[in-house]
Amino acid sequence: MNISVVIPAKDEEESIPELTQWISRVMKTHGFSYEVIFVDDGSSDKTWEKIKLAGATDPNVKGIRFNRNFGKSAALNTGFRAAQGDVVITMDSDLQDSPEEIPELYKMIKDGYDLVSGWKKKRHDPITKTVPSKFFNALTRGISGIQLHDFNCGLKAYSNVVVKNITVYGEMHRYIPLLAKWAGFTRIGEKVVEHHERKFGHSKFGLSRMRGMLDLLTITFMGRFGRRPMHLFGTGGVISFFFGFILTMKILWEKLDSVWFSKVPLKRDVTEQPAFYLALVFVVIGVQLFLAGFLAELIARQSVGKRDYLVIETSNC
Numbered sequence: 506m507n508i509s510v511v512i513p514a515k516d517e518e519e520s521i522p523e524l525t526q527w528i529s530r531v532m533k534t535h536g537f538s539y540e541v542i543f544v545d546d547g548s549s550d551k552t553w554e555k556i557k558l559a560g561a562t563d564p565n566v567k568g569i570r571f572n573r574n575f576g577k578s579a580a581l582n583t584g585f586r587a588a589q590g591d592v593v594i595t596m597d598s599d600l601q602d603s604p605e606e607i608p609e610l611y612k613m614i615k616d617g618y619d620l621v622s623g624w625k626k627k628r629h630d631p632i633t634k635t636v637p638s639k640f641f642n643a644l645t646r647g648i649s650g651i652q653l654h655d656f657n658c659g660l661k662a663y664s665n666v667v668v669k670n671i672t673v674y675g676e677m678h679r680y681i682p683l684l685a686k687w688a689g690f691t692r693i694g695e696k697v698v699e700h701h702e703r704k705f706g707h708s709k710f711g712l713s714r715m716r717g718m719l720d721l722l723t724i725t726f727m728g729r730f731g732r733r734p735m736h737l738f739g740t741g742g743v744i745s746f747f748f749g750f751i752l753t754m755k756i757l758w759e760k761l762d763s764v765w766f767s768k769v770p771l772k773r774d775v776t777e778q779p780a781f782y783l784a785l786v787f788v789v790i791g792v793q794l795f796l797a798g799f800l801a802e803l804i805a806r807q808s809v810g811k812r813d814y815l816v817i818e819t820s821n822c
């Protein structure tokens with residue numbers, strides 16, 4: 506099969522029929538073999554009925570339904586597990602993304618990209634969305650080193666092997682290019698795509714999308730230190746413990762000196778010196794960081810059995 510189109514849908518009953526017909530038109534024109542996988546993310550309207558209806562008339566249309574709303578990431582991940590096409594395309598179900606982009610995206614993946622992200626250069630969204638989005642994209646570019654203009658675009662294309670080797674969870678759908686990069690898929694491209702105004706219904710993400718920025722920290726940490734957490738925690742622990750230890754030695758030395766050798770009483774008692782509290786804090790934090798590091802290593806070891814790497818070729822075995 507050439508293409509799997511994965512479409513998460515939460516309360517999009519009006520759009521489903523039009524979107525399915527539009528996709529089918531494009532696919533037929535270009536002669537692709539394809540499947541459309543709708544993932545109904547706990548809709549409370551007639552989305553599921555519309556998906557089933559579309560499937561009844563068009564065997565290319567498949568549906569997966571959650572028992573409640575689990576979020577766009579869970580929906581995409583489920584679609585990815587099911588996708589059989591060589592190229593997997595994701596798009597939103599609200600008709601903001603255009604199926605006309607599919608052939609060109611397909612070609613780019615076939616030409617060697619692992620992932621191609623849409624770029625809504627001319628956006629039809631309110632300013633409350635476009636301005637934070639500019640900031641979000643600049644930040645993500647800076648931290649990840651991936652030169653995309655529009656990380657969160659719902660319209661993306663992947664080579665099948667990519668979607669089978671990443672796990673999108675939580676609210677990580679905003680950072681799929683980063684997940685792909687950390688999994689070793691670094692040929693990441695971009696295509697300017699057409700963007701339309703929402704025709705029916707309303708946006709499902711409000712200000713909550715800002716909290717998603719915290720995921721950038723998680724994902725960067727996981728990518729860099731997920732397999733070796735002690736290297737991060739241990740480094741901090743060593744530095745903190747070192748300062749604490751030096752300060753403790755200094756305080757101890759001065760105290761012993763005043764009691765045993767010089768016999769000159771300290772100007773300030775030990776517990777009245779700022780250095781005492783600093784030493785205390787540094788030592789405690791140092792030990793805590795080590796503990797966090799050991800615990801993280803134990804947890805990381807649990808996943809060693811699970812395959813989290815990808816062998817692409819072998820020879821003589």
Ligand code: UDP
Binds near residue numbers: 516575580599
């Ligand atoms: N969506 C989903 N689960 C959710 C929220 C959204 O599957 O919990 C789907 C939604 O139906 C749409 C896509 O994700 O197909 C993008 O959502 P939306 O258009 O509301 O986001 P926006 O375009 O405003 O960023």
Ligand code: MG
Binds near residue numbers: 597
């Ligand atoms: Mg939308």
